[in-house]
């Protein structure tokens with residue numbers, strides 16, 4: 001932890017971005033309430049699927065001003081309607097350059113809902129880091145993405161009221177715009193309130209009534225949360241640590257071929273980093289580095305060490321030893337000075 005404490009300043013400033021919940025209105029503060037007919041027409045009858053998740057399908061939508069948008073349609077069910085409502089209410093509060101922007105929504109008040117979101121044309125970070133991706137994400141983009149995601153987490157953890165735990169930080173929940181600026185999405189697992197204790201809820205099905213619903217995704221879930229069911233800001237920092245390992249190595253959080261977790265593959269290196277306070281041999285750094293970056297002229301091995309150091313501290317146990325998001329932001333700015341030019345993520 002000393003490596004963090006020596007270079008951070010705490011920022012306790014908070015802004016209240018509460019916005020009133022809209023019900024039945026057409027458009028308030030730029031967020032529009034749509035009818036189902038509107039939704040069908042915006043998506044040309046759901047003609048283009050651009051993504052899917054555990055609880056939803058995402059379609060390309062075209063706004064009246066010809067701009068593209070993304071429509072996230074939640075699976076119809078009473079339980080998932082609560083997930084939709086929770087995500088809607090959280091997104092209505094949030095306004096940050098690195099958090100996906102809510103443009104509108106549809107709500108039947110019973111079991112169906114849809115969110116109209118700004119469209120991020122480069123898709124998600126997991127796809128971009130995939131070995132089969134045509135384009136190799138450059139090192140300077142990777143450091144900027146880590147920085148911007150840390151800023152988004154800092155915002156929900158420390159700068160909005162009430163504070164929010166995202167609960168599912170992973171590379172497929174990080175979307176990229178045309179300049180590879182990142183935006184955090186998917187607040188369906190988020191918990192509002194400080195260090196919330198999550199009482200695992202049972203599913204609606206009587207057959208599976210003993211099944212508990214945990215939040216998080218394989219390869220990213222904080223082992224402390226798995227043991228205790230306590231969702232806290234530090235579980236987001238754990239997920240962030242895994243994302244940073246993905247950015248450095250270009251590997252998936254869970255290997256598709258061998259099912260191996262990246263945190264396990266990197267365990268030895270992480271221990272060495274923590275033991276040496278980040279002072280590790282360049283050769284070891286190179287061994288872990290995404291080989292597609294070897295020829296990247298923007299690559300700087302000292303910056304790679306900084307990123308690995310951030311990841312290592314975010315993955316520490318117990319969670320109290322992990323840095324806060326603002327400590328990570330400060331550390332990245334201090335050690336990767338080019339990031340300070342990004343400011344707090346300029347809008348396009």
Ligand SMILES: Nc1ncnc2c1ncn2[C@@H]1O[C@H](COP(=O)(O)OP(=O)(O)OP(=O)(O)O)[C@@H](O)[C@H]1O
Nearest residue numbers: 051052053054055056070117118119120124172186
């Ligand atoms: N605004 C957007 N612009 C472009 N693509 C998007 C947008 N929102 C979502 N997607 C795509 O759809 C995928 C799934 O979105 P999202 O994570 O919000 O769904 P989910 O059902 O909550 O998924 P999960 O299973 O992670 O809970 C994203 O990884 C991304 O590829």
